[in-house]
Amino acid sequence: MMVPYGNLLLLAFTLFLMGAVCAVARRNLLMILIGVEIMLNAAGMAFVGASLKWQLLDGQAFVLFIFAVAASEVAIGLALIVYSRRRTGSVDADHYNLMKG
Amino acid sequence: MALYSVLFYVLATVLLASTLLAITRRQVVHAVVYLIISFIATGLLFYLLGAPFLAALEVIIYAGAIMVLFLFIVMTFSVESGETAKGEIYQWLPAIGLGVISFFVGGVLIFEVPGSKMSLNTGMATPTVFGQFLFKSYWFPVEIASFLLLIGLVGALYLGRQESKKEGKRPEDKS
Numbered sequence: 001m002m003v004p005y006g007n008l009l010l011l012a013f014t015l016f017l018m019g020a021v022c023a024v025a026r027r028n029l030l031m032i033l034i035g036v037e038i039m040l041n042a043a044g045m046a047f048v049g050a051s052l053k054w055q056l057l058d059g060q061a062f063v064l065f066i067f068a069v070a071a072s073e074v075a076i077g078l079a080l081i082v083y084s085r086r087r088t089g090s091v092d093a094d095h096y097n098l099m100k101g
Numbered sequence: 102m103a104l105y106s107v108l109f110y111v112l113a114t115v116l117l118a119s120t121l122l123a124i125t126r127r128q129v130v131h132a133v134v135y136l137i138i139s140f141i142a143t144g145l146l147f148y149l150l151g152a153p154f155l156a157a158l159e160v161i162i163y164a165g166a167i168m169v170l171f172l173f174i175v176m177t178f179s180v181e182s183g184e185t186a187k188g189e190i191y192q193w194l195p196a197i198g199l200g201v202i203s204f205f206v207g208g209v210l211i212f213e214v215p216g217s218k219m220s221l222n223t224g225m226a227t228p229t230v231f232g233q234f235l236f237k238s239y240w241f242p243v244e245i246a247s248f249l250l251l252i253g254l255v256g257a258l259y260l261g262r263q264e265s266k267k268e269g270k271r272p273e274d275k276s
Contacts, residue, residue: 002105006217011113013207017200022124025196030129041143052150052221057234060152067162068246072253074167078174079260
């Protein structure tokens with residue numbers, strides 16, 4: 001017997017909130033991407049815990065797809081960051097004001 | 102068994118501390134290194150929760166591939182910590198306030214759900230069982246995931262190519 005299921009969910013939820021706060025509060029584009037990675041990781045943790053609670057393997061299968069999505073997302077995201085830095089010379093989100101928004 | 106509970110709480114402490122350190126670093130390199138610790142702890146937690154195959158994947162993909170990719174990109178950039186201390190507090194305060202409110206609301210919700218106080222049983226899905234289940238029930242999503250990775254590869258190549266022809270036509274906007 002291990003810890004209650006609520007403790008695991010609370011841990012995953014706290015990590016998700018940390019990632020969300022990082023993605024909202026930081027202005028460096030790389031840190032925003034890191035926040036998204038933390039959020040995806042926390043979601044996977046909740047899936048694995050639910051898979052253990054109900055003794056079904058579907059949760060673990062979904063974590064595999066979350067991994068695939070995270071890998072392609074980070075590849076595209078980093079390529080976009082390099083591309084935008086080549087155009088504007090900065091990775092600060094405040095400097096992307098080409099449309100004067 | 103009490104040992105598993107102790108392991109869970111130790112791993113949870115390591116996870117929360119390293120993630121908190123990672124999201125507050127000013128240098129991205131430091132954040133990435135703290136995040137590697139966080140992902141390795143997540144892999145150990147997956148092993149504790151009975152998913153050894155996903156634990157190996159977590160260490161290989163997240164701590165290995167994704168974080169090394171981040172490190173490469175950070176190291177190709179020059180050292181420019183563009184974030185100034187001024188004005189940052191105006192972004193941290195609302196984010197942390199909303200985060201704390203969401204934390205309390207979510208915590209109440211999580212612990213009000215029936216069955217959340219039920220203890221987890223230990224279990225283990227061996228990689229053989231997991232692979233057979235995956236390719237029996239989820240073979241089509243696996244194909245879609247492979248297409249997604251291929252599209253990601255092509256997109257990254259397209260975005261990262263050198264612009265040689267359109268060099269003159271590029272708008273020089275350095276505002």
